[in-house]
Amino acid sequence: MSGQAPDEVLFEASWWAVTAVDGAGLFDPTAHGLDPRPKGTACYRGYVCRYALVDGRLALRELELGSQDEPPRLAGVEPGRDDDWLGWRYQELDVPVAFTGRLLVGDGDTDGPYLNMGFLPAWMYAEVRDLTFQAGTLVDAADRSAELAAVRADFAETAARPPAGEASRDWISRTFSLTYDYSWPGR
Numbered sequence: 001m002s003g004q005a006p007d008e009v010l011f012e013a014s015w016w017a018v019t020a021v022d023g024a025g026l027f028d029p030t031a032h033g034l035d036p037r038p039k040g041t042a043c044y045r046g047y048v049c050r051y052a053l054v055d056g057r058l059a060l061r062e063l064e065l066g067s068q069d070e071p072p073r074l075a076g077v078e079p080g081r082d083d084d085w086l087g088w089r090y091q092e093l094d095v096p097v098a099f100t101g102r103l104l105v106g107d108g109d110t111d112g113p114y115l116n117m118g119f120l121p122a123w124m125y126a127e128v129r130d131l132t133f134q135a136g137t138l139v140d141a142a143d144r145s146a147e148l149a150a151v152r153a154d155f156a157e158t159a160a161r162p163p164a165g166e167a168s169r170d171w172i173s174r175t176f177s178l179t180y181d182y183s184w185p186g187r
Contacts, residue, residue, distance in 0.1 A: 023101010
């Protein structure tokens with residue numbers, strides 16, 4: 001199993017990894033006639049979205065898609081072959097995303113443990129923001145870096161294995177989730 005390529009959000013002039021999602025309305029490739037296929041062990045779900053905040057609104061700017069066959073146009077954009085991902089890439093998109101809810105996003109390395117499967121939780125990033133959206137409009141951006149640093153201190157030594165009493169398959173399933181409970185334990 002491998003660490004998974006996260007979706008990203010361009011925020012404060014940097015690309016931030018999406019570590020948790022609580023809400024509805026993020027981009028769904030199947031709703032646009034796309035059929036994502038796993039792109040190797042680092043992308044089991046078959047796609048990676050790169051969002052940006054454009055005038056305070058969330059928009060899909062790039063999409064990497066696992067597919068053997070050339071997928072159709074998306075929002076008027078032709079896909080290009082993506083040799084790095086053995087799939088396809090849509091660039092220079094401007095697809096509005098009417099997400100309502102919260103995204104926990106992380107940026108920057110820490111001296112924390114190595115986790116070689118699933119999505120990295122928020123506490124493994126040096127900088128963390130909790131972004132709140134209403135119908136795609138950013139309404140709040142709270143800095144959670146200090147709170148997650150405290151979590152990192154508690155979880156760093158046990159992150160690379162299941163906690164006592166938890167079945168390995170349950171722990172593995174959790175590492176592949178984008179829940180706040182996994183990304184910010186004890187919240």
